[in-house]
Amino acid sequence: MIAALAKRVFGSANDRYVRSLSKYVDAVNAFETTIEALSDDELRGQTEIFRKRLADGAKLDDLLPEAFATVREAAKRTLGQRHYDVQLIGGIALHRGEIAEMKTGEGKTLVATLAVYLNALTGKGVHVVTVNDYLARRDADWMGQIYRFLGMSVGVIVPNLTDDERRAAYAADITYGTNNEFGFDYLRDNMKFTREQMVQRPFNFAIVDEVDSILIDEARTPLIISGPTDDKSELYVSVDKIVKTFTEQDYEKDEKQRSVVLTEDGTENAERMLEEAGLIEGRNLYDIVNTQTVHHLNQALKANVMFKKDIDYIVKDGKVVIIDEFTGRMMDGRRWSDGLHQAVEAKEGVFIEPENQTLASITFQNYFRMYPKLSGMTGTAMTEAPEFFDIYKMNVVAIPTNVPVKRVDEDDEFYKNITDKFSAIAKELKEKQEKGQPALVGTVSIEKSEMLSEYLDKEGIKHSVLNARFHEQEAHIVAQAGRIGAVTIATNMAGRGTDIQLGGNLEFRMLDEFPDLVAGTPEYEAQAEKIRAEIVQEKQRVLEAGGLYVLGTERHESRRIDNQLRGRSGRQGDPGLSKFYLSLDDDLLRIFGPQTMFARLMNKNLEDGEAIISPWISKAIETAQKKVEARNYDIRKQVVEFDDVMNDQRKVIYEQRADIMDSESVSDVIVEMRAETAASIIATHCPPGTYPEQWDVPGLKESIDVVFGLQPPVDDWLEEEAVEQDMLIERLQNLAEEHMAEKLKDVEQERWAEAEKQILIQTLDHHWKDHLATLDALRQVIHLRSYAQKKPIDEYKQEAFLLFERLLVSIREEVTKMLMRANIQLESAPPPPLPDFITQHIDPFSGDDDTADVDAATGAILSNLPPLSIPQPDLPAMEGGTDTATAPVSRNAPCPCGSGKKYKHCHGQLG
Template sequence: MFDWVKKLLGSSNDAEVKKLQKTVNAVEALEDEYKALTDEQLRAKTDEFRTRLQNGETEDDILPEAFAAIREADARVLGMRPYRVQVMGGLVLHQGRIAEMKTGEGKTLVSTLPAYLNALSGKGVHVVTVNDYLARRDSEWMGKVHRFMGLSVGLIVHDLDSAERRAAYACDITYGTNNELGFDYLRDNMVIRQSELVQRGHNFAIVDEVDSILIDEARTPLIISGAGDKSTDLYAKVDAVVRTLKRDVHFEIEEKKKAISLTDEGAQRVEAAFGITNINDAENAELNHHVSCALRANFLMKRDVDYVVKDDQVIIVDEFTGRLMIGRRYSEGLHQAIEAKEHVTIERESRTLATITFQNYFRMYHKLSGMTGTAKTEEDEFQNIYSLDVVQIPTNKPNIRKDLDDMVYKTKKAKFNAVVDAIAQVHANGQPVLVGTVTVETSEMLSAMLQRRGIQHEVLNAKNHAKEAEIVAQAGHWGAVTIATNMAGRGTDILLGGNPEFLARRAMRQDGYDEEIIEAATGHAEDVSDEILAAREKYQSLYKDFKRTTDEAHDRVLQTGGLHIIGTERHESRRIDNQLRGRAGRQGDPGSTQFFISLEDDLMRLFGGDRIMPMVERLGLKDDEPLQAGMLTKQIESAQKRIEGRNFEIRKHVLEYDNVMNRQREIIYGQRRRVLMGENVRDNIIGMAYKLIDAALSRHCASDDGTDWDIPQLTNYLENLCIHHGKIAELEDVVRSGDRDALAQALKDDAKAFYEERETALAEIGLDMREVERVVLLRAVDVRWMDHIDAMDRLRDGIGFRAYSGKNPVTEYQIEAGYMFDELNHLIREDTVRRMYQLRIERTPERVQAAVRPVDGKPIVPGNGQPRQPKRVKPSERVGRNDPCPCGSGLKYKNCCGKDKETRE
């Protein structure tokens, strides 16, 4: 009934598309007018649009003309004029929504339209991709168009210094990866000087593969860490004990929840091994945590599925793309537990200095948009968490791909035999086959089976990702068989008949060209050497030759039915399955897809078996007989929907915790940024001293009549903090009177006078008191914030136990976190005031120097726990005026030792 009504009235998406058509028509109506412009006239449109925006017009007012201008530039520079559906996709992105566009529909070209329009304001546009290769490719390729139109284009990739990053962010349009943008944000909130900042705000982001970044990696925290000081010995000791434990005797696993826990017998076994009476006692919390990590490492985390071992390292495999996540580590000791399991070098646990999740990073943008081939199934999550709608953009040509019903077998063995038979059958006709696997282990097993059958093939998984784009690009040529783990290779089109670009690259490699020269020759950079120009001519010649060959092969492959996709297992998420399917049938090409499933697959065993197994038993099927029915496919999709719903609820629940920390981060970073940008903190520091005096009086002089006042404690605290020594003794009459208000005022007056004396003393030796204040306050914030992150992690680890007493853990977490945040602010005030008031001013015959350190001589910067030793500067070493002073004061050279030197010179 509902489907019938939907067909009659049309879907809400149809209505959205219809609305967009009007604006697309307006853009297309300007095509002839803009075609008639010279290059100079077309380029001049950029200045015209900027002027109109400055005069009060909005981006929406100039949208049809701006889109028409950049569309014409695309045609002139790239030889590609965006189709109507691509213009429509650009409109959706400009509106701050998600454009779902199928594979091969030209999403990269689509991004030029909203990027150009939104860059005209000068506030910056970030185009975000998943890896350095795509960021570099798009910045060169699409960057040619933007530069033609007079806009500046920057690139943020891994190996850039601060100056290069600052220059890239200052551009009108900046291409970069989600990781680099997030890390730059964190680093910006750790710098001491405004000149060290690299980012300039978060105006508008266009996120490519938005589902991967905002959902699959949403909970992945970006962490900047420093070395910890704990020994790693305990990991190996615990691993040796845990290895002896047996499932269902010493521990239990809840596979659906991916949870593992000790039984009573298991706890007793561990207690006996370590000579303790109760592993759940508070004093054994660290050991308990190590045991939990070792259990997960040994019995939940699988080698070649969750991680690989390479070069004495444990490297995480991305669950959704199959790529190696170089440099990423599991947190909270799990990575070390896996290292102990695999007998590789156990790295010390690091200490978190700053952290943020992609969820919270991308929610900072004033306007956020994204594009992907698969987003509609996750629309509820996009709307709930990011306030992003999803609009499905029609394909440029009708999709004629055939999605066949699933083939279901009773056992995995029967399933994989059937997969190899199907590959052999399709391969015999010359039809290219792409086989999608969920794990590295499965891809290698299938590869061995194909080798035994004498079928040539390529394998793409986390162990062989270096030539990822090249392998995927060639998956469409005649007779190709390609095994790919998950959706490795997103961002690269599979062209039927083969990809001439990658064939030309391979030929250049065989001719002895260096990899860097090949990259430059196939790139789009304009300012290049003669050597690269010569290599580019060679590449273009090879490309033309191969293009003729692949065009002929294209027609031949079409006759076989196009690319055939075989999925060896259904993923928990329909979206990942759809990504695999989407590799076939691009731009109206024929293609087909089919999934092979066994009742022993995790998805079926855990979530669908109870419904499907009775059906199979009634039919009396043998192991090698497939069950193929549309109803069965619907049952499988129903299981996937349940898992998706559960995973969404888990992410949403986790976000409730994350939001607490995020609000605190925003407050701390906001205050920090105001100080960094030059806010005068003098009055704030004196105000901090006043608050600390009030808090001390409340603590040590609680009564209103002077009884029970603890004057020795008050004296000890305040005279080592912010008042003159002996001051409270001078106020004996006030103390005797029991007048707390009068005592408070007298102490505050003394604190202010004491601070003014500090200012005078520093001014006499030519130091900038305002800069000293800024450095001291920022360092106090950084050190205490680092401690606070650790404390919040510990709170979160244990808060779940509150549920046993009938309390809501999230509410309890919010309450406790509030108390801890108050304590954080108190400690920042205390550290800042103590360090400013207790500054040690040293005078020497050669120069006068202020060492910004507390009276006990501990460093005010996070380091190795030892006071920083002054660096001896050789006469040949040139210290810049704005560089940190070599003496270790934390001040700029010109405001410290250099000031005296400059005065003498």
């Protein structure tokens, strides 16, 4: 109570911080008159003046007021928009590496230009990260008018660009692109073979739009570049048939943890049926030889019990398509990992695509933490403020709105069951429609949206349904959701990417009503003028009816998603209304709510169809949401902790690759590797502190032959007096060097130096790929150490370190063996083709593949490789003679065969 009183008197910490920024706003405003008086050329010349001041030792903070005033004036002259004072505050927060929380419709896109321009003055580049390609292109073109007017270059990263185009875009002062494109370019760069082929330059500053979506929601899944492995479809089908015979007595499920495990009886049934099917060896399911079968059994069980059709995924065109739980959109091309997607495909009886092996991966957390300065903006971030600070060290600043919010947020209504709730919702929507007030209805799944649609049909309510089944029509449906009496049901994705304009949207009405008219023609303008007048009149009627009504049919696990839905109403000072309808059948209450309290309250005190409205119960729901948010945060934090271990190793490997690429010659490294390999072989078979009689002489001879391709007189050496390990090491090293010198006496030194570099890089890549698979398998089972009272993360660190040491030894031995035993060819040989790359992380907002699955430039990666025969898997040849090995085709590009389909859906299909 005392804290609440103090907050009212002194304001919150956020209020005090925002007030402290007012002095900078005053400083910017003080420059406005001076900047306004400049001509266009003089305004453009400000950029060079600022850069010179930076070169003379000035700091960016010193330039902030004048630079912000310059951007504001440039925006007025190019876009006809002037930054509000609250937008200046948002720009200051972004410049300081903080997250600016700004309500929907407050102009976040324009706010970013302030911090982007200021930081781009250093010439080190600024990345603006958006959630989909459409926004990247739109913002680069739209806001690019300001930057180009001020003499700065703007690039945009979208799929299907060549490496040269990407390199040019990254070299620009300001680069727009999606989180997926930036991340995959980083991974692909670290799979290249020369520094010149890399497209990115060192990271400097990034602003992340929709920061909560990218750094929290999408950060649950890492970016992965992978290649196909062996086909195990028969095993998935066989195991799925067995799992489908299980009853509820055979397993226990935990909906909170989304896990399912076999009971003792279930294990016995599984063992019996798997043995009869010949899928396990012996009768014990958990013998070491049956590990793979157990894994597939667990995944099949999870697919059949925990994953629901039309909630977690849908089947479209014979494929299982994931539905994003936060946005409700289809994520075409996105696949669950670790065999789970294959298990769901077996469950649904569709074609089972082969699993993929990871070639490179990184989490968004670790990717974005590589930027020296990182900031973000969104409409909803305060609820996740602790996570943003813990993971990214970014504070969240709530920026006040330019016009006070008039939306009324009513208390939740509670019903006994879902039938009563949906009946009440239908009656409420009918009243609103008769009144002319548009309504946006948020649901949590396709199943619930279609169920509600049936209730509305019974009441005769005209409405539109927007969910993952019909996402192609999303923009058209959402654009008209603000018209008189419109009722729009949306699956947790209300209005993303398209404004809900009260009275309707001119552009989309023209597209829908006059699709044949061309913009700019007299006929088009005549019709547009009529519709524009209708929209003005209609908007006034909607405002009189109370503005947009947002109705939530269920509370989401995250308060942030609820706030996003609410935020669609009451924009830019418009009136609005929001309310949530809940029941005991809702997943949040059923799984996480205080069941006893609610059950007693509802069942004893409520009649059928009766509702209860209480701020106290709304508060209890919010408490349940906080618990779920904390649990989900703990899960994400654990993912980061484990990935940090791999990230440390990833940095070492990538730094080594870069050092190798930058070196003119790695001969010294290769010589050292040979010496260490010789010492290791001697130490293994002739351990220090032992007598010669105890040494493994046959094993020593065999190892020297296998690794070095030599047959030295080891027996003669051992017959000498005072034989020691150091003497053996020195002689073996000398023999190896003499052998290499003899092989290279007729080989051009420059070509051999390049060959050594390429072999070293390719060997490193091959072993790193296997190391990633090993670490992934280790992470799956390390939690079992907790049964021995050991902390899994500590055990994982120790095991991963030992595996990394073994990785380095393996690379050393492999390089030595390859170079010592290589048959050096003097004649030229064509470079081997690269394997097909699959990039796995689909943008959940557009549902489209935002990444080129094949790096269009990788076909030339090995073009400078010297004439050494190093095996690489071949790409399949196209029908009709087109060879993808010599003419790489992006998986999203039209298929060269002329079918009109994308390459990945035609000749580029995997498996």
